[in-house]
Amino acid sequence: MNKTSIKLDDIALHFPKQRNIVSIILDFFRKRERNFTALEGIDLEIQQGEVVGIIGRNGSGKSTLLRVISGIYPPDVGKVHAAGDISLLAGLGTGFSAHQTGRENALLYGSILGHSEEEMRKKLDEIIDFSELGSFIDEPLRTYSAGMKARLGLAVASAIKPNILLIDEVLGVGDPSFKEKSKKKILNMVKGASTVVVVSHSFGLMTDICDRVILLHHGKVMCDGAPQDSIKKYYELAGEVNEEK
Amino acid sequence: MEEAEVDSPPLRQIGVKSPPLLAPFTTISELKSNRFLVRNLIRREVRGRYRNAALGYGWAVIEPALLALVYWFLFIMLSGNPDKMYAAWVLVGVIVWGCFAKSLNGATNSLTSNVRTMHLVYFPRSIFPIASVGANMIVTMMSCLVMLPIIFVYDLPITIHLFWVPVGVFLAGFMALGLGMMVAPINCIQRDMQHLIRFITRAGFFVSPVMWTAEMAMERGAWGESALWNPMVVPITMVRHGLEGKIVDLPFYIIASSIITAFVMYVIGTIIFSKYERRAVKYL
Numbered sequence: 340m341n342k343t344s345i346k347l348d349d350i351a352l353h354f355p356k357q358r359n360i361v362s363i364i365l366d367f368f369r370k371r372e373r374n375f376t377a378l379e380g381i382d383l384e385i386q387q388g389e390v391v392g393i394i395g396r397n398g399s400g401k402s403t404l405l406r407v408i409s410g411i412y413p414p415d416v417g418k419v420h421a422a423g424d425i426s427l428l429a430g431l432g433t434g435f436s437a438h439q440t441g442r443e444n445a446l447l448y449g450s451i452l453g454h455s456e457e458e459m460r461k462k463l464d465e466i467i468d469f470s471e472l473g474s475f476i477d478e479p480l481r482t483y484s485a486g487m488k489a490r491l492g493l494a495v496a497s498a499i500k501p502n503i504l505l506i507d508e509v510l511g512v513g514d515p516s517f518k519e520k521s522k523k524k525i526l527n528m529v530k531g532a533s534t535v536v537v538v539s540h541s542f543g544l545m546t547d548i549c550d551r552v553i554l555l556h557h558g559k560v561m562c563d564g565a566p567q568d569s570i571k572k573y574y575e576l577a578g579e580v581n582e583e584k
Numbered sequence: 585m586e587e588a589e590v591d592s593p594p595l596r597q598i599g600v601k602s603p604p605l606l607a608p609f610t611t612i613s614e615l616k617s618n619r620f621l622v623r624n625l626i627r628r629e630v631r632g633r634y635r636n637a638a639l640g641y642g643w644a645v646i647e648p649a650l651l652a653l654v655y656w657f658l659f660i661m662l663s664g665n666p667d668k669m670y671a672a673w674v675l676v677g678v679i680v681w682g683c684f685a686k687s688l689n690g691a692t693n694s695l696t697s698n699v700r701t702m703h704l705v706y707f708p709r710s711i712f713p714i715a716s717v718g719a720n721m722i723v724t725m726m727s728c729l730v731m732l733p734i735i736f737v738y739d740l741p742i743t744i745h746l747f748w749v750p751v752g753v754f755l756a757g758f759m760a761l762g763l764g765m766m767v768a769p770i771n772c773i774q775r776d777m778q779h780l781i782r783f784i785t786r787a788g789f790f791v792s793p794v795m796w797t798a799e800m801a802m803e804r805g806a807w808g809e810s811a812l813w814n815p816m817v818v819p820i821t822m823v824r825h826g827l828e829g830k831i832v833d834l835p836f837y838i839i840a841s842s843i844i845t846a847f848v849m850y851v852i853g854t855i856i857f858s859k860y861e862r863r864a865v866k867y868l
Contacts, residue, residue: 343595354866355773410706413599413862423593433704436628438635447628450621452705459620502593 342387344422344503344534345408350381351416352407352558377403378414378558387422390535392545392566394573395555401538402429404555405505408536423502423533426452428525430507431492441476441483441491442467448495462498469524470494471517490517497524504532508539542570601862607854614708621707625715629690630722644726648678655795672734673824677794680820683724684756685785690716691764692781695772695861699868709861710854713764721757725750731827741829748826755846756819762849765857769864792816797824798834818842 353374358366366373378400385391393401406412407419409427434451435444445466449459467476470491480488506525529535529548539545545552545566552569554562554576562572602610615622634640652675659670667673691713695702698712728749735742771777792814793801798821801808811817818832818839825832832839 346595406703408598410598411703412866413601419598420595421598422595425598427705430700430704434628434698434701436632438631439628443627447624450624451701451707453621453707456620 342422343384343420344387344389345383345385345536346420347381347383347408347417348420349417350378350383350407350414350419351376352378352403352412352414376558378407381417381558381560383553383560383563385534385536387533389551390529390537390549392549392552392569393536393538393555394540394542394545394552394569395561396577399555400558401555402507403558405429405507405536405538408503409505421503425503425505426496426499426501427505428496428507428528429505431496432488433492435480435488435492437481438479440479441470441472444480445470445476445491445495448492449498452496452499454499466491466494466498469497486517490521493521493524497528500528500531502532503534504528504536506535506537506539542566542573546570599862601858604855604859607858608851610858611708611710611714611854614710615714618707618711622711622715622718625711626719626722629716629719633719633723641726644723645730648675648682648727649730651678659795669738669828672738672827673797674795675730675734676824676827677792677797677820679724679727679730680752680756680823681789681792681794681816682727683720683753684760684816684819685789686723687717687720687757687760688764688781688785689778690720691761692767692771692778694764695768695864696775696778696868702865702868709865710765710857713761713768713857717757717761717764720760721753724753724757728753728823734827740827743829745826745829745831748822748832752819752822752826755822755843756816759815759819759846759849762846762851762853765853766849769857769860772864772867788816793820797821812838813841815842815845 353376356373356375358373362373381404393404395401403412405427407414408421409425410419411427432448434448436447439447442463445463446459449462449466450456454462470476470487470493472487472491475483475487483491506529526548529537537545537549549566551564552562552566553560554569554572556576561576562569634643637643639646652671655674655678656671659674694712694716695709702709731749734740767777767781771781791811793811793816798812798817801811801817812834818834819842821834822832
């Protein structure tokens, strides 16, 4: 029962460059577009049930690729297809308001992530429980430590069970004991979702949980295969780059 | 944990957008389906504005009241003896104009100030300017509470026409929404827009009936009457006349043109917004 869950056809994405008045006029006369190519010629098919990792150096387009899949950036060329609801796990706690209580922030963050009101009311107790905030939940968020905020963020984000889960470097937040718990929770989510795409720099984890790892380099797919192969290729590339310097 | 694969959903294309020409309608349906989110975003903005202040929401009333006091003083210095209601009219002008100006500035910056949220999750981006304008409308309605003592002090009749007060506030905010949605995507590409809009909201203060009233303009003959074509004359006068307990006493064509302007700006604003919003986000 191999069914396609995510399908990218020849995706290309360019970012425009910020310009000032002089370069706008110059470019107009030279008929030139200043672009930065973030992704180019990405063809990808991910089956349901697969856990796919994406690796690559900083700026290779990993996060951008996840954003393209989740619809944040529309590609300039090509089409993206996906089956079911998608949820991107990144930057836990974005949109938190320092002046509202933990409880209000849970509702706010939940609604930003696209949960319905009913769903949030139903899960609120579970979220508060998981965040281990205790009586702090009714204190304003500005009194929280960074770890507490991260815990609340993860508690809300992990309350959803999407068909497709995209994870961007959020494994392991908080103090060591919560780190274990959060990692467990995310791994649980990985098991619960039918399709998972993970961006991470921790190769150990990638080899453990991924069926397949994709290596991105300058916005292109350099290697798409077993975790060990892609990681090996990554080091080869990194070596080359170092030698160049 | 349930198996998600039980009923596998069909493959659908991501990021298909509805035709921009339908945007005036899709914006409303987006607002409707995301009302929980909009409510939370509005609450965040309103709470954030009056944070850590001992007087808290009281500032929604104090700020326009103090501002009106200054203008009232200025006016007495410049032209001597004004009408006894003049101080109240300036206060109303300050409140309604403030609703427009803050909504417009808020909507213009709504995309650029929510970059982090936009990079995290996709939901219809028209939510951002709508939430910003909504928050300002709510704050303005709180400011309108200052009208209660005015009614008492000037012994104004409480009539059905008080209904024009929220209508005027809404019209001012609605106009700001349309205009703000026009410029918000442009502001992502070149921030010149927010400077221009800030200038417009400052200069517009003087050409709109904040320190003067529609009646004063009409006394000045043809030049004064031409000032009534400013679309902001209607919402401000609406609130003033509503407070005074009478029907909005302006020429019909002036009222109609203002309302039509607001709708046209909304239609153009939503169309421009939906057409350029995606391209604009890449500049952030």
